Amino acid sequence: MEKVKRPKVIQNKTDVYTKNEAIELFKLLQNEPIHWRLIITLAITTGLRREELLGLQWQDLDLEKGTLQVNHSLTHTKGSGHKLTIPKTKSSLRMVSIPAYLVKELRKYKNIKNKERLKAAELWEGGDHFFVFCSWNGKPFYPTVPGTWWRRFIKRTGFKYIRFHDLRHTAATLLINEGEHAKNISERLGHANITTTMNIYSHYLREADERAAAKFDALFSPVKQTDQKKA
Secondary structure, X not given: OOOOOOOOOOXXXXXXXXXXXXXXXXHHHOOOOHHHXXXXXXXXXXXXXXXXXXXXXXXXXXXXXXXXEEOOEEEEEOOOEEXXXXXXXXXXXXXXXXXHHXXXXXXXXXXXXHHHHHHHHHHOOOOOOOEOOEOOOOOEOOOOHHHHHHHHHHHHHOOXXXXXXXXXHHHHHHHHHOOOOHHHHHHHHOOOOHHHHHHHOXXXXXXXXXXXXXXXXXXXXXXXXXXXXXX
């Protein structure tokens, strides 16, 4: 079996938001509590996995430089409860730049969380950890909480439904459509190598390439038409 070549895994095209749909979503989120607005916006703009978002601590954010460091993932089991784990691959340990407008929102949110921590006093359940996304007393969210809120938000607003995990895919496809290099996207998403990115987003990369070809066709069409008239 060691000599048998592994078959290539073909990824199905996932549901994602277009650029216009993402803009409409951001508008809808302005009416939502700040922590939900931020977790959804971060999912789309940074491409972090759900466990990575929930594992973020304030010490992982450098709001002066506008970056965040992915150092942990937050998991939960019935036996051991919440657990911070270090990603298995080095590529998952990464620094991600945050959009400037989002840095301002995070500053505002941090002030709110600092006040909550002071108010919680001896009721604080975060221990030495200060999670970015947690309840008023520092207790981190269960992994299922973001997805549950997301489905209720979609039902309440009637917006197009995609899975919470597909917000990460949306991040990648938006960058592809903006012409970002696959290697940069791979590093931002924390993929082990660029091949993973190419396999998962092959449909979108091919579509982007076809659009690029169409641009060249439009660019040189007048030249072709002129040559045909001369002939």
